Amino acid sequence: MGTLVGPVLSAFTTSKDRPLFRSPTASLPSSKPHLTTSRKTHHHEINTSRFGNFLHLKPESKPGCLDSDLPWFNTSDRPCFDVIIIGTGPGGLRLAEQVSQYGIKVKHEEFESTIQCDDGSELKASLIIDASGFSSSFVEYDKPRNYGYQIAHGIFAEVDSHPFDLDKMVLMDWRDSHLGNEPYLRVNNSKLATFLYAMPFDSNLIFLEETSLVSRPVLSYSEIKRRMEARLRHLGIRVRKVIEDEKCLIPMGGPLPRIPQNVMAIGGISGVVHPSTGYMVARTMALAPLVAEAIAECLGSTRMIRGRPLYHKVWNGLWPIERRLSREFCCFGMETLLKLDLVGTRNFFEAFFDLDPYYWHGFLSSRLSLHELASFSLSLFGHASNSSRLDIMSKCPVPLVRMLGNLALQVI
Template identity: 60%
Template sequence: MGTHFMLFSPPPLTKPHQPLHLATPPFPLPQRHYTASRKLIRANRVHSTSKFGNFLDLNPQNQPQALDFDLLWCHPSDRSRFDVIIIGAGPAGLRLAEQVSLYGVKVCCVDPQPLSVWPNNYGVWVDEFESLGLENCLDRTWPMACVYVNDGRTKYLDRSYGRVSKRKLKERLIEVCVSNGVRFHKAKAWQIEHQEFESTVLCDDGTELKGSLVVDASGFGSSFIAYDKVRNHGFQIAHGILAEVDDHPFDLDKMVLMDWRDSHLGNEPYLRVTNSRFPTFLYAMPFSSNLIFLEETSLVSRPVLSYMEVKKRMVARVRHLGIRVKRVLEDEKCLIPMGGPLPRIPQDVMAFGGTSGLVHPSTGYMVARTMTVAPVVAFAIAQCLGSTRMIRGKQLYDKVWNSMWPIENRLVREFYSFGMETLLKLDLKGTTSFFDAFFDLKPYYWQGFLSSRLTLKEVVSLSISLFGHASNPSRFDIVTKCPVPLAKMMGNIALEYIG
């Protein structure tokens, strides 16, 4: 699909004619940013509540209903042994179960609530889901996206964007799983024990499940995956609401990928100072003139930005935009660890999804990438466990892990992580200058970067081109603030080659 963007000053706002909602992970979070005195915070809270902060007190009115499916349950009396046991029935776990089961491999999926509807809002580029045959799992699309760099500069991206229908995607994945004989067990995986060619998953209901391969797709908080290096993640944190409003100023044919404008903080000096150092942006999906998804997002910070800080900035922004929230239909809190080291490769539990390093280190995107990688990993599993000559143990682990993380993919991820480390060094002005130059690249490059589909050579070309398109202040930022991340990236690349 031919894609281009248009760059010009934003038109006057006119009224027009929507990751993860994650439980806080059990591993310790770093100390958060606290930048104001208690007195200032207390005063700000009173001011917000009395004038415009009431929507934070509105309870979500939509209560998602569980799916109505007749699953094939795994009963303890069956004493069944499986080829693959997948822990987690999120998008990653179900997608892999669906793909592995296509080869006739015997699969069991373990989850405390396998039929519950995911609480997250997932956004994807439409071409990503079209290439996977999943376009019917989108409940709304926008022909264009826009990025507000600042109050005087807006970029319009001619690339369709869509919101994933959580119910449609889960129904589709479960339907295939059921038709292919995937068994489900309603419990929480408690412990994993390994023998040379077999592993046992102990569940909190006392059930023991045995299989040749255990895949952990339970999310960031997993304790089953081992790391050789310190997990120095960056963190993306956001607060989002699906709201019924009187009206809003956004065009219905454009989703707002990023709104970095800070004019809403003109009367909030303390918020403006902290936003200048640790910036947040608005991500918005306008469904109609009276229905919109709004999410205030910290792209990445280390340590994680205070959640209260994010909500205060969102309140100020919504007020400035003249949006009066009548009802909150859904709300969500996103906390996404980004970057950091990959798990130890290989190891006797296969990671997939959030805990496997598939999250884009510079953007936080994961769903489309997970949908894309699952068939590759499933094929590697089927080659080992779907053949008459069973390949198990260390050979199995090595083949499956390296199907997801071949050497080139690991090196490309180092460049993406370098992008994250660069963003961590930038303030609001530096960040907006970075994205101004980034979306000035040829569409092939910025689209490929956001979709994690560039080769190593292409990523290097993108980096050179980005430096060439950057403003002089941005080049100065790169030269002065990025030597340490650059040296770290080169060191990690050298270690990958040596390893």
């Protein structure tokens, strides 16, 4: 295959898997499009903190590039490809791995797209796939990208002690008792709340993260760190060493790209981020084989389907009508969360986690069908308190009408 790749409301026991993927495809050296992408950065720190304060700790080493066994590619060796994938994040590598397994060989004639690199060279392909992240300018939209934003600051740290059960992780702790002596932070948190995520490894090693689930405009990063500092001080957690830190900003919701269009997308820029949770990586891994299969049906067939029929097939492989309708429902969920204050958010998630685990597991992992999402919404409303129902009904009619309108447009 000619493929190119370029640069406390609930606590329960769970685990995190971080799969690694390797690809035999090529990687561009200096010849790359101009792109600006946002990504998580990691630092290493070793200094001991003052009690309840870890923000002064200095990095021991600077962030480095990930090791990769992808061979360097000379753009003069082969100017034409079947598929070019821009971006070597998890989505791009996973899709490249899947596509390359089909061994497709295609002649390149009039149905091609072209990438112009910053060194002046040009690369052509039957299909160009953008996996370079949210800041890409290659993928086109018909509507304004009115994202909500999730922002978080996390540390994987060595501490003197912590109060958490070693057999459980805390998914969301919405308590604000730690802000009793912080009136400014408490007032802001009552409007735009943040929660603590905690995953202990042993009595002295723990991952802690303060998160704003969704806001528009985005909550400031300095505000997140101040709230986390106040929370750890209140919990009596003294950080001895920060092994790694995580800085996270995730655009959520907004419109889908124009479907179809000449440039295909995968990952964040394609709209697969869960609009209500910010989850994306596992879903991208699951969708990549479906997109690869759609590509193979066109470029690997004796008909050699290219041009607009190819774009239509691949885009609709990623976003069939039911998946689009399900996403509209999840966007409504995000818009609902944007309307709720701290008390409303607590009440909402109290009802959410009181549901049959099948529903809330399925919602968080994007596994519910459209019919199941409808049952989920009715069950959630039934489990909600009277005050929560009133809160949702009074604050969310506009998002509801917008969702119904978008659903009608998708069906038409």
